[in-house]
Amino acid sequence: MTAETAAVLPALMVVLAAALWAVTVVNTHLRCVDAARTGARAAARGEPLAQVRERTKAIAPRGARVDITRGADVTRVDITTQARPPWASALPPVEVRASATTATEPGAAQP
Secondary structure: OHHHHHHHHHHHHHHHHHHHHHHHHHHHHHHHHHHHHHHHHHHHHOOOHHHHHHHHHHHOOOOOEEEEEEOOOEEEEEEEEEEOOOOOOOOOOEEEEEEEEEEOOOOOOOO
């Protein structure tokens, strides 16, 4: 019984590490989606893009890149970041992207 447990324990640790890494990536993606939605709504209402960018970066994970495109018809916010588990900095990062698109309100696209 002890030998079987010793043989299976490393495999269980790898599965646990993979599951924790997946949870980290999913959490990062959800934060990016929330930030993109918030930014898209604010930009579509006509708020200044500098304020929208700051608000979006406050919600997004640290180090995220925020791109805002406000047109006459459509407003789009794209967020890109790297997800890496804090307990394994030697592992390669996973790129996480999220975007939100919404209709621009009349007059919001004007400077």
